[in-house]
Amino acid sequence: QVQLVESGGGLVQAGGSLRLSCTPSGRTFYYFEKMGWFRQAPGKEREFVASMRWNGGGTAYAESVKGRFTISRDDTNNTGYLQMNSLKPEDTAVYYCNFPYESNYWGQGTQVTVSS
Numbered sequence: 611q612v613q614l615v616e617s618g619g620g621l622v623q624a625g626g627s628l629r630l631s632c633t634p635s636g637r638t639f640y641y642f643e644k645m646g647w648f649r650q651a652p653g654k655e656r657e658f659v660a661s662m663r664w665n666g667g668g669t670a671y672a673e674s675v676k677g678r679f680t681i682s683r684d685d686t687n688n689t690g691y692l693q694m695n696s697l698k699p700e701d702t703a704v705y706y707c708n709f710p711y712e713s714n715y716w717g718q719g720t721q722v723t724v725s726s
Contacts, residue, residue, distance in 0.1 A: 612636040612715040614707050619720030622697055626724070630692040632707030632717055641665035644711035645690045647681060649703035649722075660692060661711055675701075697724045 618630040632645065646661040660681040662669045669681055680693040690707065702724050707717040 612709065612713075614709055614715060614717040616705070616707055616717035616720045619705065619722045621723045621725065624697060624699055624724055624726050626697050627693070627695045628697065628722060629694065630705055630707075630720060630722075632690045632692075632709065633688065634690075634709050639664050639709070643709070644668070645681075645683075645707060645709040646711045647692045647705060647707055649701075649705045651700075651703040654703075656706070659705070662690070664690075664709075694722070697722075699724045699726045 613635050615633045616630065618628060620628060622628055641664050643664045644661050645664060647659040648656050649659050650656040658672055659675055660671045660679055662681045666683045671679060678696045682691050702722060704719040704721050706719050709715055
């Protein structure tokens, strides 16, 4: 049973930064499997933010976050990250990690609120 534990959300002013983390457990994860980050703002559907292969390669980003967000993995602690810089009020949402990508395994969600 895959479990995903997220952390790192919070309240930040526009232009600020936050780093989200997602630590998977429950089985061996392979380099070719993908991790994704998604977000859901109030009244909106969940949307794709970023993805990568578990070896850190093959990164992809939504156009709205390209150049501001970076998805990565730390081998030493088996954790995936979403570094979010130059945050905007429209980035306010609950952020979820999804691993393996497009599976039914989701993190618990972490709130990111960007004030103007």
